[in-house]
Amino acid sequence: MEKAIEVKNLTKIYKGGIVAVNNISFYVNKGEIFGFLGPNGAGKSTTIKVLIGLLRPTRGELFLNGVDIVKHPEQIKRDTGYAAQETAIDDRLTCLENIYLQGRFYHLSREEIEKRSEEVLKMFDLFDRKNNLALTFSGGMLKRLDIAEALIHRPKVLFLDEPTLGLDVQTRQTIWEYIRNLRRRNQMTIFLTTHYMEEADALCDRVAVIDEGKIKAIDSPENLKQQIGGDIITVNFSEVSNGKIQKVLGEVRQIPQVKKVNLGRDKIYQIVVSQRGDKIIPEIFSISQRNGININSIRLKRPSLEDVYLHFTGRTIQEKEESRESLIKTRIMKRKLRR
Amino acid sequence: MINLIVDSWWVAYRELIKFFRQRTRLIMVVVQPLIWLGLMGNMMSGITNNPIAARALGAKSYLDFMTPGIILMTVLFGGVFGGLSIIWDRRIGYLEKLLASPINRGAIPLGKSISSMIQGAIQVVIIVAIASLLGVHFQTGIFGILLIILIAMLFSLILSGLSLTLASIIKTHETLMAVVNFFMMPLMFTSNALFPITVMPKWLAAIAKVNPVSLAVTSIRELTIHGWGWREILPSLSIIIILDIVFILISQFAFQRETVE
Ligand SMILES: Nc1ncnc2c1ncn2[C@@H]1O[C@H](COP(=O)(O)OP(=O)(O)OP(=O)(O)O)[C@@H](O)[C@H]1O
Ligand SMILES: [Mg+2]
Numbered sequence: 001m002e003k004a005i006e007v008k009n010l011t012k013i014y015k016g017g018i019v020a021v022n023n024i025s026f027y028v029n030k031g032e033i034f035g036f037l038g039p040n041g042a043g044k045s046t047t048i049k050v051l052i053g054l055l056r057p058t059r060g061e062l063f064l065n066g067v068d069i070v071k072h073p074e075q076i077k078r079d080t081g082y083a084a085q086e087t088a089i090d091d092r093l094t095c096l097e098n099i100y101l102q103g104r105f106y107h108l109s110r111e112e113i114e115k116r117s118e119e120v121l122k123m124f125d126l127f128d129r130k131n132n133l134a135l136t137f138s139g140g141m142l143k144r145l146d147i148a149e150a151l152i153h154r155p156k157v158l159f160l161d162e163p164t165l166g167l168d169v170q171t172r173q174t175i176w177e178y179i180r181n182l183r184r185r186n187q188m189t190i191f192l193t194t195h196y197m198e199e200a201d202a203l204c205d206r207v208a209v210i211d212e213g214k215i216k217a218i219d220s221p222e223n224l225k226q227q228i229g230g231d232i233i234t235v236n237f238s239e240v241s242n243g244k245i246q247k248v249l250g251e252v253r254q255i256p257q258v259k260k261v262n263l264g265r266d267k268i269y270q271i272v273v274s275q276r277g278d279k280i281i282p283e284i285f286s287i288s289q290r291n292g293i294n295i296n297s298i299r300l301k302r303p304s305l306e307d308v309y310l311h312f313t314g315r316t317i318q319e320k321e322e323s324r325e326s327l328i329k330t331r332i333m334k335r336k337l338r339r
Numbered sequence: 340m341i342n343l344i345v346d347s348w349w350v351a352y353r354e355l356i357k358f359f360r361q362r363t364r365l366i367m368v369v370v371q372p373l374i375w376l377g378l379m380g381n382m383m384s385g386i387t388n389n390p391i392a393a394r395a396l397g398a399k400s401y402l403d404f405m406t407p408g409i410i411l412m413t414v415l416f417g418g419v420f421g422g423l424s425i426i427w428d429r430r431i432g433y434l435e436k437l438l439a440s441p442i443n444r445g446a447i448p449l450g451k452s453i454s455s456m457i458q459g460a461i462q463v464v465i466i467v468a469i470a471s472l473l474g475v476h477f478q479t480g481i482f483g484i485l486l487i488i489l490i491a492m493l494f495s496l497i498l499s500g501l502s503l504t505l506a507s508i509i510k511t512h513e514t515l516m517a518v519v520n521f522f523m524m525p526l527m528f529t530s531n532a533l534f535p536i537t538v539m540p541k542w543l544a545a546i547a548k549v550n551p552v553s554l555a556v557t558s559i560r561e562l563t564i565h566g567w568g569w570r571e572i573l574p575s576l577s578i579i580i581i582l583d584i585v586f587i588l589i590s591q592f593a594f595q596r597e598t599v600e
Contacts, residue, residue, distance in 0.1 A: 052439055077441040088432030092357050104349040105440040107342075 003063075004030045004157050004189035005051065010060035012046050020046040022213035023060075028157075028191055028206075033183055035204035036193040037305065043213040044193035045085055048159050051191070052082050064157060078106070081155035085162045085193075087146040091134040095126055098134055099149050106153035113152065120148040124178060140171035147178070158182065160192040164199060172196075176203055197305040207305070209312050216312035225303045228311040230259065231277030232303070235284065236296040237267045244293055251287045255280060277302070343449065346442040350450020351457065354424060358458055372466040375409050376402065376473055395535045398564050406470045407487075407559035408532030411552055413466060414459040414491045415527065418498025419519050421451040422506035426515055438597065447597075448590040452499040459495040463488050475563070483562040486572075493579050494555045500586025507593035532556050554578055 005028040012021040021043040028034040036044045049055040051062060053073035062069040064076045089098055096117065103113035121127040124144040134142065143163065150158060163179070164172040180203070182188050194200055200207045201221045208218040217224060237245055249261055252271060257280060262270035273280050277300045288295055358364065380402035387393040387400050398404040425447070428434040437447055467477070467484055477484055502519055509515045527533075529543060530552035536544050547553050554575035561568040 054435065054439055074441060077439065080439075082436075082439045084432050084435060086432045088436045090353065090357075090431070090433055092360065093353065097353075097356060101349060101353055102436075102440070104352075105346070105437065105442045107345075107441065 001029045003027045004032070004065060005034075005191065006061075006063040007047075007051070008061040010047070010050065010062060011058045012043070012050055012055065013058045019213055021050070024210070024213070024215045026208055026215060026218055028189060030189055031183065031187045032205045033179065033190045033192070033203050035200045035207045036191075036210050037195065037197070037200045037207050037309070038193075038210035039195055041212075042210045044210060045161050047210075048082070048161050048191070048193065052080050052159055053077060078153065079156045081150035081153070081158045083143075083146045083150045083158075083160050083163060085165060087139075087142045089134045089137075089142050089145055089149075091137075091142075094131050094133050095121070095137070095145055096130045098145065099152060102149040103152045108153060116152055116154070117148075120151050123181070124148045140167050140175075143167060143171075144175070144178075147175070151182070154186070155188070157189045157191065160190065162193055162195070164194070164196065172199070179203060197309065201305050209309060211313045217308070221305060221308075224305065224308045226275075228303055228308055229272055230257075230274040230303075231272075232301045233271040233273060233277050233281060233284065234299040234301065235269050235271065236298070237269070237288070238294040238296045244291055248288055248291050248293055251291075252284055255283055343443045343445055346446030347450040347453055350437075350442075350446050351454035354451065354454035355457060358454070368462050369465055369469075372409055372413065372462075372469050375412075376406065376466070376469055380405060380473060395537045397535065398560075400474070402470065402473060403475050403564055404535070404560070405533065406466065406475050407556050407563055409470075410463050410466055410487065410491055410559060411494065411530075411532050411556050412527060413462050414495040415498055415523060415552065417459050417462065418455055418495045419502050419516075419523070420458075421448075421455045421499035422502030422515055422519065423512060424451060425503060425506040426510065426512055429510065434597075444594050444597065445591045448500070448503040448594050449587070451503060452496055452587070452590075455495050455499040456492040460488050460492050463491045477563055478566045479562045483567070487559050487562055490555055490558055490576065490579070493576075493583055494551075496583045497551065497579065497586050500583070500590045503590040504586070504593045507590070507597055526550060526552050530556060531560075551579065551582060 005026075007027070008025050009023050010021055010025070011019070011023050013019050024043075024047070036042075036047065038044055046055065050057045051064070051069065053069055053076060057070065065079060067076055067079075069076050093101070099117045099121065100113055103117065108116070117130075118127065121130055124147065126141065126145055126148065129137070129141070134145065137145065147160065147163060150160075160179070164175050167175070176199070179190060179192070183190060192203070204221060206218060206220050207224060209216045209224070217227070219227070237248075245267065249269065252258055253261060255273075257273045257275060258271060259274050260272040262272070271280075271284070281298060281300065284298070285295065380400075383401040383405070387396065387398070393399075396404045425434065428437070434447070438444070467487070471477070477487075479486070501522070502515070505518055506515055509518060529546045530550045531547050532552060536547050536553070539547060558572040558575045561571045
């Protein structure tokens with residue numbers, strides 16, 4: 001498959017000596033939705049800024065559709081769209097004025113801009129509000145307008161830095177829908193960053209787990225989950241006799257997909273299976289029945305990207321993100337103050 | 340080159356939309372010269388009754404003398420907006436957006452300068468109109484007024500060049516305002532904008548003679564009070580144009596470097 005983005009041994013060290021990105025390599029296929037998943041300060045935004053030519057890499061080679069990003073930054077700018085982490089909308093201009101100027105900065109003609117802005121504004125449900133000042137827009141609308149602007153010149157590769165930061169669940173899902181549509185209708189390659197597990201899971205074909213400037217794992221969400229072990233079935237037997245239970249568990253161990261049986265307290269056992277836990281559950285039932293044991297409850301848990309994250313970084317994302325809430329709060333405060 | 344000009348226009352266009360949309364600012368643009376000219380001119384009107392003062396001013400009324408000073412003062416302070424708007428754009432991420440787009444980087448400072456120049460020109464037109472209503476007679480007529488506007492625009496270009504260059508180094512509003520004021524106030528008060536050089540103490544007169552503000556004021560005053568005194572105007576205008584070129588180049592250089600870390 002053809003590669004839209006190729007990064008080899010990228011390192012970015014900021015002036016103060018902060019190593020934001022530490023020798024990472026990866027590629028993104030054409031037409032793929034690729035995600036960078038990581039906590040605050042992992043180096044996600046830095047990577048994007050280097051890829052669109054806003055920052056110079058300290059070391060490393062970068063290619064966009066085969067063009068060297070460091071040597072020909074002007075050339076790649078026409079092919080990339082960028083919606084920054086913080087929405088960059090001039091709120092003293094109207095929605096249409098914002099997008100019109102963006103089109104002009106990409107050297108489009110008035111006719112082209114008029115046609116395309118109608119198209120993208122309709123797509124993002126902003127067309128009815130096109131003549132309103134951006135000042136009157138909600139956070140979700142601003143974010144949508146920002147992404148719409150990034151599309152006005154029909155980029156081949158779209159970079160979205162935390163496209164759903166600070167938005168509520170509903171708005172987040174509509175934005176996911178827009179992103180999926182973009183890929184489906186325009187075969188666009190999309191590189192996005194996020195620290196939401198569900199987002200990476202719901203959207204991305206492949207995900208890179210990044211932490212402290214290093215890539216810890218890259219694969220499809222499914223494969224990443226597979227790597228850390230399969231589904232976990234938790235069973236609670238109602239039988240008192242340990243002997244009978246051991247007999248059942250012995251038979252369960254015979255099922256080929258069962259990898260491990262963990263002894264739990266209070267007759268609760270964890271059965272780790274390599275795949276398709278939902279198909280194993282009926283078998284466990286029939287084995288228990290044959291041995292005359294009743295099951296109080298049974299639960300199937302698929303590993304989440306959360307578990308993947310824990311596996312590859314040794315931390316839950318929350319541990320790294322304690323200050324996330326307060327960070328978002330101060331950002332919202334700042335935004336209000338600016339008005 | 341064509342791109343630089345076209346891109347600059349769109350950068351300026353954005354500022355101009357906002358300029359015309361801010362009603363309070365537009366009102367201030369009219370009210371401020373009205374107060375300065377009306378109040379100050381009236382307060383000081385008695386001064387020309389004193390023949391020595393009248394000779395020092397070289398004008399029939401203090402208002403005639405002061406109008407060129409007010410014109411300069413207005414464009415002087417207008418030039419600061421260029422730098423402030425860059426800092427604003429950096430805050431809201433708009434600067435990053437501009438840098439990520441394929442526009443010529445030089446269009447960012449140039450566009451801001453062009454918008455300052457246009458805004459300055461509008462303000463000068465308003466001042467000239469108000470001054471005329473208050474009885475100031477521009478000796479060189481409509482063409483003289485056009486040249487006055489041009490000189491004011493060229494002068495505002497120096498100031499926006501300066502403030503834009505500073506804004507590429509200084510990242511906060513407060514610091515920029517402090518630094519700009521540090522230049523602005525002395526520039527204003529060591530010039531002949533409000534007082535004639537002949538009444539100044541020697542040391543101040545020496546500074547006032549080389550102060551670029553005085554150069555512009557002298558030319559505009561010549562056109563307002565006396566006539567087409569090219570001998571006064573040409574040398575001053577040349578120096579202003581040289582300063583323009585210097586500051587445009589410095590601000591261009593500053594922005595070619597912007598965010599390339
Ligand atoms: N302009 C800068 N100068 C110096 N250090 C920087 C700069 N920008 C970012 N950093 C540092 O680089 C590291 C990575 O920052 P980056 O913004 O890429 O993280 P991120 O993964 O996008 O985090 P977040 O989820 O908070 O957006 C951080 O330690 C940050 O402090
Ligand atoms: Mg970031």
